[in-house]
Amino acid sequence: MSQTVQITDVSAFMARHLADVFDTMLSMKAVLMPKAELPSFGERVSGSAGFGGEKVTGAVYLHLSEPFAKRVAAAMLGLSPEEITGESEVNDVVGEAANMLTGGLKSWLCDAGSECAVSTPAIIRGTSFAIEPMPNVEREWLVFECGQDRFVVEVHLKFN
Amino acid sequence: MATKILSVDDSRTIRLIVGKAFRPYEVQLFEASNGEEGLAAAAREKPDLIILDVTMPVMDGVTMLTKLKENAELKGIPVIMLTAESGRDNVLQIAKIGVRDYLVKPFKEDQLIEKAGRIVTLQKKPAA
Numbered sequence: 001m002s003q004t005v006q007i008t009d010v011s012a013f014m015a016r017h018l019a020d021v022f023d024t025m026l027s028m029k030a031v032l033m034p035k036a037e038l039p040s041f042g043e044r045v046s047g048s049a050g051f052g053g054e055k056v057t058g059a060v061y062l063h064l065s066e067p068f069a070k071r072v073a074a075a076m077l078g079l080s081p082e083e084i085t086g087e088s089e090v091n092d093v094v095g096e097a098a099n100m101l102t103g104g105l106k107s108w109l110c111d112a113g114s115e116c117a118v119s120t121p122a123i124i125r126g127t128s129f130a131i132e133p134m135p136n137v138e139r140e141w142l143v144f145e146c147g148q149d150r151f152v153v154e155v156h157l158k159f160n
Numbered sequence: 161m162a163t164k165i166l167s168v169d170d171s172r173t174i175r176l177i178v179g180k181a182f183r184p185y186e187v188q189l190f191e192a193s194n195g196e197e198g199l200a201a202a203a204r205e206k207p208d209l210i211i212l213d214v215t216m217p218v219m220d221g222v223t224m225l226t227k228l229k230e231n232a233e234l235k236g237i238p239v240i241m242l243t244a245e246s247g248r249d250n251v252l253q254i255a256k257i258g259v260r261d262y263l264v265k266p267f268k269e270d271q272l273i274e275k276a277g278r279i280v281t282l283q284k285k286p287a288a
Binding site: 020021024025073076077078088089092093095096099100102103104106107108110111115118120 | 170171172173174176177180215216217243244245246247248249250265266267268
């Protein structure tokens with residue numbers, strides 16, 4: 001079945017899964033904005049986790065503006081944003097969210113016949129950086145809106 | 161006497177959420193950030209329940225669970241696996257080793273309390 005999985009199928013799954021993660025863990029409604037332009041961030045917090053197996057490799061990146069990442073961290077921990085005082089709490093929450101997104105995708109790929117394993121999450125912070133995929137890797141950006149904020153899920157995928 | 165629960169997860173976020181979920185109850189919560197620390201904490205504290213993540217550095221949850229079940233003193237401690245991976249094979253693998261239940265991330269705190277409450281006594285703290 002893995003040969004019939006397309007990046008568009010993955011994107012459709014990720015759109016549903018992200019909404020579920022935000023609703024369940026944050027009580028926040030995240031809506032996919034089809035064909036929306038990529039938002040420009042100031043300081044950005046990006047969580048990522050990779051996955052790999054014989055048939056498939058890839059990664060999921062969750063890009064949030066720093067202020068929104070702080071609100072997400074507060075929501076997940078049941079605190080007010082003012083109570084989030086350190087970068088480490090925000091990093092850990094964004095990393096965990098990336099882990100949940102990637103774990104869900106991994107399960108979906110495994111059930112579709114593409115066994116793979118997931119890496120532990122990583123965090124990148126900065127104001128100006130770009131993530132370039134390796135050659136022959138398909139990439140899809142999904143822009144979501146959550147209240148006044150827009151954020152991005154980036155999926156890299158390569159079938160071997 | 162408070163119910164002793166051990167939360168083993170490399171994510172501080174998840175350990176905080178687990179702690180928040182059990183805060184209204186007479187629970188003594190212990191924490192470990194990987195399977196190796198989790199095994200040591202289990203041997204030291206003899207918890208009534210372990211809530212165990214699957215993917216962790218140093219020693220993952222499946223390895224910790226396997227070692228736990230090989231230890232005569234610890235094998236009876238019930239384990240709820242907490243996993244971001246809900247795939248059939250993943251669930252079958254951990255079920256074979258012997259878990260009482262599992263919970264897939266994302267999860268609501270109520271779901272964790274419901275599953276834990278089926279295994280151990282959760283007594284509400286008296287109102288302050």
